[in-house]
Each structure stands twice: as structure tokens, then as C-alpha cells.
Amino acid sequence: MNKSQNFLKGIIKENPVLVLVLGTCPTLAVSTSVTSALGMGAAATLVLLCSNMVISALRNIIPDKVRIPCYIVLIAGFVTMVQMLVKAFAPALDESLGIYLPLIVVNCIILGRAEMYANKNKVLDSAVDALGMGAGFTLALLLMATIREVLGSGTWMGIEIPVLAENNISIMTMAPGGFLVFGILIAVVNKISSGKNVKKNFGCAGCPSAEICGKGSCSEKEEAK
């Protein structure tokens, strides 16, 4: 697999949000407006890039048995750095992301890529993988946020859209709208990809919930095929 394929797989074939269904909590929570979605995407991508590179560089040093705690500490360190950066340079973004900014630590995408990719591959490949996955995450967030903001508040990045602004469906920016839009988007992705079997590499191995989830939603996916 060459570099560009490696990058592109994160955006389309293995999109972390819409295909691998990782990191659902931030996806649902911050997709109420395009601005916070972009901020979240950028913050998570930065953390993912740093953690993937460092974990990949240390892959022969970290003992296998304690690798998960090591990864968590590394990721938490980078998240703290990003938190401080955002607080200092984009206080408005800090306000809108709120609790979800520190919660990047427990975002399955980051731990998942560390476990599935960075601990087996070279530093440069891991960086490309991180950028691809980060871009995929950001684009999926952007798509969801666009749908929710345009329908929900009749604006896009704060710019008012003539007719929709007066006839907004405010439920779209509330919790139920998040679940609904996400459900429909995944259904659309399923429809487009049906028969192409893109879910072959379903990322359960990297998800800490795999043990339980393996009997739940993951195996359900296998059945659904």
C-alpha cells in the first residue's frame, strides 16, 4: 500500500466514523455547529498525529503487557497540550467544545489507531495513517454538522441561509436530531457500499469495548451482511 492509498483509506474505505463507527460520542455531541465540528476535528487530528507518531517510534520499547496504560498516558499528555493550546489561542472554541475537549482521551479512534496501526508500522506510515484518519473524522463531522446546522438553525458557519433561517427545525440541533442524522448517514453509507464488503477490517481489535461489544454490535454487523 503506497502513501496516498494509506491516506485515502481513512477518508473513504475505513472512515473511522461512518464505516468503523468509532468515536461516536464526540461525533454526536459536537456536530451541532460546523465551527465546533471543525475545531473538534482539528484537535482530534493533532492528538492522533502526535500519539500515532510517538507510539510508532516507541513500538519496540513499550512492553506488550503494559502497552494500553502506556498509550493512555501518552494520549492524555497530548490531549492536555491541545487543551492548553485551545484555551490560550481559541477560547471561544474551548467554550463550545467544553467537556468534549478533555474527553478526546477516551476517543476510541485514537486508542484504536494506536492498537491497530501505529504499534505495527513505521513512524512515517503511522503519521500518514493518522492524517488520513483525522481527515476522515473531520469530514464525517463536517458532513453531520452541515446537515444539522443547516436544518436546525438555518445557518452554515454562522452565515444565515435565507428561507431556512426562518423555518428552522430546532430538534436537529438537539440530542434526538444527532442520533437521527447519524443513523441515516450510516444507512446511506451501507446502501452505497452494499456488496463491496468494505467492513472486512472492522476495527474491533482496537476498541477497548471489544470484549463485550464482540457479542453485541460488532457480531451484529457480521450477521447483517
Add this chain to the structure above:
Amino acid sequence: MTRFIIIMLSAVFINNYVLSRFLGICPFLGVSKKLNQAAGMSVAVIFVMLMATAVTWPIQTYLLDPNNLGYLQTIVFILVIAALVQLVEIILKRYIPSLHKSLGVYLPLITTNCAVLGVTILNIDEGYTFAESMVNSLGSGLGFFLAMVMFSGVRSRLEGADVPKAFQGLPITLVAASITSLSFLGFSGVIENLFA
């Protein structure tokens, strides 16, 4: 006392962790298929939330804040929670094997459950006292329990439903979650008016 009741009720109904704050979605979607699994997971979450708050609140207030180390919050909390979950698992395994059997499988995945880290950080952000934090954690845990148990009921109905192919599996589950979450919107405003 009224304040405690308000914190408790709003944590359970209005700011329900799963259905309005979107924390703990992974177990909500992954483990809610069977009622007994959903209940087991939720009890484990309530337990860990209370323990985690009891440990992290004093750490933040008496250790980090006086030493100007507030920025270490994220690292310290996640480590404390991870260590705590391990410790609880070891203690349960050794002394109460029956409880370990029913809760044990859920413990490892609680470490990276955003609801637990979320509740500990929110307690600090909201400026709650220790007692208020504990009440808030209990309420959040109960809210999680309520959402999980209700949703496992909804899902058992979905099993027999004739769903379009593209919607099978996760998409229809999310749509069902959307409707469940809609029902919780009805609670907003109720609690404030109750004590006004």
C-alpha cells in the same frame, strides 16, 4: 436538601448522560441488546462513577488546585480511574467472586468509558462540593441505568421488526435511540418548575 434533589433529578432526566449529553454511547449501543447485560453494565458504571468521584474530587481539591497543577487534571483522572477499575476488579475477584462473575466482564471497558471520565470532570467544572458531586455521580449513574434498561426494551422490539436492508443493525438502533431521546426532551423545564 432541595439542591440535592434538583441535582439528582436533573442528572437522571434532563441532562441524561446517554440521551442528551452523548457520553457512554459505545456501551449504550454495544451492550444494550439484552436486559440482563444492560443492567449488569449499568450497575458496574454506577459503582465505578461513585468510586471515581470519591477519589478524584479530593485529588483535584486538595492536591492539584493548591499546587497550581490544575492542568494535569486529564492525565491524573484517567490514570486514577484506570487504576481504580483494576483495583476494584482484583478486590472483587478475591473477596466477592459471585459479584465479580456478574460485574467483572464489564469492568475493563469502563476504564475508557467517557461517561465516567465525563462525570468526574463535570463535577469539578460545575464547582460542586463533595456531597453534591457524589449526588451528581449517583444521579448520572442512575440516568445511565434508566437509559440502558429502557433502550434494551426498545431493542428487543426491533429484533422482530422488518427493517430495510440498509438500515439493519446500527442505523435503525440509532434511529430508535433518537426517538427514545426525544421522549426525554419532555422532561426539560419540569424540574425547575417543580421547585420554583
